[in-house]
Amino acid sequence: MGDISPREIAWRLGRTRREFLRDAAGMALGTAFMGASPLVRAATAKKKRKVIVITFGGGARDQETFAPEGQINIPHMLGELIPQSSFFTQVTNNGILGHYVATASLATGVYETLNNFSAVPPDHPTIFEYFRKDLGRPVSDAWVVAPSNGFNRIGESDSRSYGPGFGARVILPKHLLSAASTGSKVDYGHLLHDNYETPLYAPEIAGGEFELQQLEKILKLSVDDFTSHARTLSSPDELSVFIARRLMKEESPSLLWITMHDIDVAHSGAFSLYVDAIRRTDRLCAELWKAVQDEPEYAGNTTLLILPDFGRDADQDSGGNGFQHHRTGDPASRTTWMMAMGAGVRQGVVYDNPVQSIDLVPSIGGMLGFSASQSQGKPIRELL
Amino acid sequence: MQPHDLQAEQFAAYPPLARKLAIANVKAFQQLPLSFLPGLLRQVIEYDYKFPAEQAAIDQELSHLSSLSPTQIAEWFHGFSQLSLSSKLEHLDWVNRPAQFVEQESAYLWTTHQLDAFSQAATAYGDRLQAAIPTAALPVRRLGIAVIGQGVATYDAPLFRNLRAHGTYFNQVKGEDGFEQLLDGVEARAKSYPTPYGHWYVDGGKAARQSAGLTTVSYEALQPVRDSLLKYMQTEIARPGMGPEELRTDLARLLPADLGMKGDADAALDRFQVKLFTEGSGTQIFSTTFAQWTTREALRRAQPLTLLARYAPRQRQRPMNELLSNTNANPELDPLGSLVDADMGAYYHWINQQRLPGAEHSSFLVWFEGHGDALVIAPSLPRGVTSDSAMNIKGLLSLATS
Numbered sequence: 001m002g003d004i005s006p007r008e009i010a011w012r013l014g015r016t017r018r019e020f021l022r023d024a025a026g027m028a029l030g031t032a033f034m035g036a037s038p039l040v041r042a043a044t045a046k047k048k049r050k051v052i053v054i055t056f057g058g059g060a061r062d063q064e065t066f067a068p069e070g071q072i073n074i075p076h077m078l079g080e081l082i083p084q085s086s087f088f089t090q091v092t093n094n095g096i097l098g099h100y101v102a103t104a105s106l107a108t109g110v111y112e113t114l115n116n117f118s119a120v121p122p123d124h125p126t127i128f129e130y131f132r133k134d135l136g137r138p139v140s141d142a143w144v145v146a147p148s149n150g151f152n153r154i155g156e157s158d159s160r161s162y163g164p165g166f167g168a169r170v171i172l173p174k175h176l177l178s179a180a181s182t183g184s185k186v187d188y189g190h191l192l193h194d195n196y197e198t199p200l201y202a203p204e205i206a207g208g209e210f211e212l213q214q215l216e217k218i219l220k221l222s223v224d225d226f227t228s229h230a231r232t233l234s235s236p237d238e239l240s241v242f243i244a245r246r247l248m249k250e251e252s253p254s255l256l257w258i259t260m261h262d263i264d265v266a267h268s269g270a271f272s273l274y275v276d277a278i279r280r281t282d283r284l285c286a287e288l289w290k291a292v293q294d295e296p297e298y299a300g301n302t303t304l305l306i307l308p309d310f311g312r313d314a315d316q317d318s319g320g321n322g323f324q325h326h327r328t329g330d331p332a333s334r335t336t337w338m339m340a341m342g343a344g345v346r347q348g349v350v351y352d353n354p355v356q357s358i359d360l361v362p363s364i365g366g367m368l369g370f371s372a373s374q375s376q377g378k379p380i381r382e383l384l
Numbered sequence: 385m386q387p388h389d390l391q392a393e394q395f396a397a398y399p400p401l402a403r404k405l406a407i408a409n410v411k412a413f414q415q416l417p418l419s420f421l422p423g424l425l426r427q428v429i430e431y432d433y434k435f436p437a438e439q440a441a442i443d444q445e446l447s448h449l450s451s452l453s454p455t456q457i458a459e460w461f462h463g464f465s466q467l468s469l470s471s472k473l474e475h476l477d478w479v480n481r482p483a484q485f486v487e488q489e490s491a492y493l494w495t496t497h498q499l500d501a502f503s504q505a506a507t508a509y510g511d512r513l514q515a516a517i518p519t520a521a522l523p524v525r526r527l528g529i530a531v532i533g534q535g536v537a538t539y540d541a542p543l544f545r546n547l548r549a550h551g552t553y554f555n556q557v558k559g560e561d562g563f564e565q566l567l568d569g570v571e572a573r574a575k576s577y578p579t580p581y582g583h584w585y586v587d588g589g590k591a592a593r594q595s596a597g598l599t600t601v602s603y604e605a606l607q608p609v610r611d612s613l614l615k616y617m618q619t620e621i622a623r624p625g626m627g628p629e630e631l632r633t634d635l636a637r638l639l640p641a642d643l644g645m646k647g648d649a650d651a652a653l654d655r656f657q658v659k660l661f662t663e664g665s666g667t668q669i670f671s672t673t674f675a676q677w678t679t680r681e682a683l684r685r686a687q688p689l690t691l692l693a694r695y696a697p698r699q700r701q702r703p704m705n706e707l708l709s710n711t712n713a714n715p716e717l718d719p720l721g722s723l724v725d726a727d728m729g730a731y732y733h734w735i736n737q738q739r740l741p742g743a744e745h746s747s748f749l750v751w752f753e754g755h756g757d758a759l760v761i762a763p764s765l766p767r768g769v770t771s772d773s774a775m776n777i778k779g780l781l782s783l784a785t786s
Contacts, residue, residue, distance in 0.1 A: 069545065096494045113495040265701075269666035269673030272724035273701055315732070318739055319503070321680060322732055324665065329499045 049301055049343060050254045051364050052292065054285055055103055056308040057147065057237065057260030059326050059333070060278050063315075066337065073278045076286035077339070081306075085341035086349045086382060093310040093334050093357040097326045102309040102357075103259055104154055109361030109375025121153040121163075124374050127361045128155055128168035131255050134370035142168035143253045145244045147236060147261030159374070168257065171214060171247070173239040177230055179212055180223045219246045235277070237262040241284045245291045252297040255368070259309075260284065266312060269324050292342070303345055303367060305360065307338035340383055355380050385474065387421045388414045394479045399432040405446065412450045415457045418474065419489065419502070420464040420509075426482040433655045435581045437687040444517045460512055463505025467498050483636055519741045523577045524689055525763075526746040527785060528737045529566055530679075531694040532726035533752045534589070535719040543723075543752055544759040546731040551748070551761030553770045554780065559754050562777035563592065563694065566751075569781045570692045571595050581652075581686040588675035588726075589696025599653065599686070601678055603671045603696065606657060610668055612643040613661050617668075635662040656685070670698040672722050676729035683736040693733055694753075695726035723752075734761065747784040751777065760784050 064070040071078060095105045098116030105112045108124040128142040144155050152175075156167025215221050221229075233239050237260045244258050260281050266274035285306055292298045313320030314332035326333045338355070341347070344367060358377035365372040366384040390413050395406040406413070406428050413421055427434075427442055434442070452460065470492055478485035493499045533539065544553060567585070574583035574597030585591065587602040594600055616638070620631055640654040643661075660681065666673035672695055679693045699715035730750040737746055744763070751758040758777075761767075762784045775783075 094497070111497070267665055268670055269664075269676060270670050270698065270701070270721065270725050271728035272718075272721035275724070276721075315735055321677070322735075323728075329494075329503060 048254065049303070049368055050252075050256075050298055051368060052256045052258070052288070052298075052302060052304045053106075053360070053364070054288065054304070054306045055106065055257075055259045056263070056281060056285070056306055058099065058262065058264030058266065058277065059097075059308050059310050059312045059336075060263050060281075061312045061314075061323060061332060064275060064278055064323070073275055074282040076282045077306075080286050081289060081339060081341060082348075084347050085339045086345050086347070086351065088338040088340070088355055088380070088382075089350060089352040090354045091307060091336045091338045091357055092354060093336065095357075097310045097329060097333055099261070099264065099309060100151055100154070103151065106307075106309060106357055106360055107154060107257065108157065109358045109372050109377040111358060111376070119153050122157045123159070125157050125159045125162035125372075126155065126167060127364060127372065128255060128257075129157060129159070129162035129166040130361070130365060130370045130372050131368060132168075133162055133166045135368070137254065139169060140251050141253050142255040143247055143251065144168045144170045144257045144259070145240050145247070146170055146172055146259050147240060148172070148174065151259060168255070171243060173243045174236055176215060176243070177227070177239060180215060180226050181230075218250060219243070220250050221246065235262050235280060237277075237281060237284055241288055244288065248291060248295050248298060252295075255364075258288070266323050267325060269321075271323060274323055289341070301343050303340065303342045305338060305340050305364070307357070307360070308336040309357070310334060311336050345383065349382075351382050385478075387416050387418055390414050390479070397480055398429055402429050402431040405431055405442070409446045409450055412446065412452075415454065416449075417461050417464040417467075418478070419467040419469055420461060420505075422478040422482040422485040422489070425479065426486055429480075429482060430655075433652050435652055435656075435686040437581070438685055445513060448513065448516055460509060461505075463501065463508055467493070467502060467505070468496070484633060487633065487636075522689065522742045522745075523579075524573065525785065526688075526737060526740060526742055527573065527690045528683075528733050528746070528748045529570070529690075529692040529781075530726070530730035530733050530748075530750040531563060531566065531692070531753050532730055532750065533719075533723040533755065534695060535697045535717070536723050536752075539720070539723060539752070539755075543727055543757055544730070544750055546728075547734060547748075547750065547759050547761065549768045550734070551759050551767055552765045554758045554760065554773065554775060555756060555770060556772050556774045557751065557756045557758045557780065558774060558776040559751070559756060560776070562751060563753065565777040566692060566749075566781065567592060567595070569778065569785075570690050571598065573690050573785075574598055577689055579689060582688050583690040584682050584686070584688045584692065586675055586678045586682065586691065586693040587696065588671040588694060588698070592694075599682075599688075601653075601657060601660075601682075603674050606661075609643045609645060609657065610661060613638070614668060616643070638662050656681070670725075671696050672698045672725035672729060675726070676732055679729070679733050680736050683733075683740060687740050691733070691737070693729070695722060695729060697722040698725065749780055749784045751780070762786075 062070065065074050093102060093105070095102060095111030096113065096116065101112050101114055101116045104114060104122040107126045107128070108122045109127070110124040112122050112124065114120050114122060128144070131137060132139070132142055146152065146154060152170055152172055155170040157163055212223065215223065215226055229242065230239060233242060240258060240260065244256065247253060247256065262277040262280055263274060265277050289304055292302050292304060310326055311333045312323050312326045313328045314330050315322045317328045317330045317332070319328040320330070336357070356377055358375060359380050360377065361375045362372040362377050363380040363383045366379045390410055392407045392410050395403050398406055406425070416424070431439060431442060469489065473485065473489055473492060476485050476488065493502050570583060570585060574595070578597060581599050583598050585595065585598045585600045589602065590604040591600050591602040617631070620634055638658060640658050643658060645654050645658070660667050660674065660678055664673070664677040667677050675693055675695050679691060682688060682691060697717040697719040698721070700718040700721070702715070734748045737743070737748060747760070747762040749758065749760050758780055760780055760783055764786065765783060
């Protein structure tokens with residue numbers, strides 16, 4: 001990309017997505033709608049609002065998603081979800097590009113600096129703490145479905161003014177399956193991949209008794225039912241979506257956060273596996289949105305937000321090795337997108353004004369009615 | 385310690401050639417900022433085991449730095465001087481352990497949001513250096529060859545999508561004895577333009593043959609090294625307190641002898657091969673990743689005139705722990721997935737080749753092994769077009785190099 005500045009590259013990435021979406025999906029440019037007051041918001045205001053966040057996990061680049069050559073990998077988002085959504089073409093992550101620390105930053109609205117490979121809580125209050133403390137919600141109303149053991153502390157921060165007692169419950173499907181399948185002769189290895197970035201390392205957390213209680217008391221699943229269903233699934237993210245759907249049915253949390261991670265298999269350097277994972281994640285996002293429509297507690301009053309935690313290195317950056325990693329901090333690895341759909345969101349609109357990933361928490365605060373007082377982000381007015 | 389405190393005696397533990405070089409340039413080192421110097425010393429300390437192209441580049445860089453006035457030094461390194469480092473970093477033994485310093489510096493720059501400023505400073509420095517140092521003319525145009533898709537009977541999706549805009553796509557290639565013809569052509573180039581580490585043959589499976597004049601690296605030949613490394617990793621992981629950073633640091637310290645290499649033939653190549661596994665990601669488990677990363681590193685470091693890379697099927701994906709435990713002697717292969725991997729690998733091969741001097745004159749050939757599809761990029765060939773001319777591989781090679 002020669003002499004172009006990083007800001008220019010980020011703008012072009014966003015603009016390319018916008019042009020593509022306008023051509024392919026017939027979406028309108030967002031500025032035309034600014035200041036309007038969509039009736040949909042009035043209709044949904046009376047019902048109890050729910051928000052689901054999906055991080056389009058592991059980071060995916062434009063070439064493999066929204067650029068013309070990547071369209072083939074996201075048929076569900078393109079054909080089913082984008083026409084229903086407000087699409088933000090330029091979401092920048094200016095923080096550390098490691099998956100746990102970046103997801104923690106998304107969840108706090110502050111660029112966290114914690115050790116990406118340690119099971120430590122974020123320094124700043126999480127969205128779950130703002131939500132529960134400000135609105136007086138019970139613990140059952142905020143849940144996180146997280147991909148690996150390293151994410152088990154993401155539900156609750158170290159903040160003195162929030163912290164213990166106000167966080168979300170975190171469910172680790174792989175840990176759950178590991179506990180449930182102890183002693184089993186069936187091989188669940190394909191569902192137990194952990195951290196692709198450092199596949200040798202996953203912080204150990206306490207053993208399975210609590211997980212099995214979650215299984216029986218909360219998800220209303222017997223060990224046998226759970227393990228036999230798991231045998232039909234092909235990846236850790238499929239397991240996560242299965243658990244999320246079960247949570248929606250049994251607990252109906254108002255704030256549900258699902259972190260996908262299959263795409264991070266890219267760190268192994270196998271391009272085919274990376275693309276397969278993008279296609280799977282695309283399908284799973286559509287399946288989850290369909291589940292929202294099928295659940296009476298969620299249909300009509302749920303806002304779904306889908307965004308990657310960050311991108312991956314550009315082919316042209318000599319400091320990286322293309323899709324394999326996210327180490328250079330170049331514009332391609334920092335510039336992503338966000339899709340919002342459902343309650344209170346305009347359909348078929350593209351916004352290409354730049355927003356930051358830390359704007360997510362105050363924006364959801366605006367939707368649900370809490371104040372993300374320590375967040376460094378700004379509410380995205382197009383979502384409010 | 386700061387660079388201006390450096391003394392010649394502090395390089396006593398460096399290997400002989402590196403020590404001599406460092407002592408000769410200590411005055412220049414004293415003027416450089418701490419945010420930059422350990423990165424340079426990381427190159428210098430490995431000087432004895434570098435390829436000739438790397439040694440020449442270090443010589444030229446140090447020679448040029450020594451020629452700069454204090455004012456010029458201040459100007460060249462202004463961006464680096466603006467970076468703020470921690471006292472912990474200053475107290476590290478960055479003279480003798482520059483790689484560890486750079487690793488920790490990188491983590492510190494990320495957490496303090498200074499990485500972008502560092503990248504800008506590094507890019508500006510690289511641009512200045514490139515402009516200041518003359519590029520020697522190549523004896524022959526650089527040639528890259530990628531052979532992909534071994535073991536795939538049929539494939540309907542389009543290949544070479546990323547490369548088509550840059551060259552001519554041939555869809556009527558006669559592939560009989562194609563690989564032999566390529567290897568013959570590469571050997572002939574090596575004979576005509578003999579250069580140490582100037583002509584490479586990388587194979588993701590078993591090398592077809594050992595050829596005089598070619599630097600040959602193959603996944604199969606390195607199986608004992610991979611076995612040793614994976615065994616070492618398993619042992620290390622089981623150690624209490626082991627984390628990813630510690631493991632990475634441990635791996636970076638491994639030498640050829642630690643992994644059972646004899647070390648009596650080619651020290652530079654032995655170290656290069658060990659680093660493929662200790663610094664690469666996925667090279668330990670997937671042959672396609674190995675071939676791609678080896679190609680990248682060979683181009684970056686040795687700057688060869690010729691590089692032939694042949695991809696072989698990798699093992700099918702299994703749980704990462706199982707892959708790393710390396711217990712299955714005959715794993716199931718994934719030829720189709722490997723073709724997709726290799727197609728992207730060929731694109732990266734060309735990109736990495738284009739980063740080297742003489743890019744405007746270089747050529748590239750990629751062939752779907754055993755099939756009639758190939759693409760050639762050469763200054764004399766049109767771009768973004770398809771040719772249905774019936775031609776054998778030798779003919780394509782001639783087009784690429786003429």
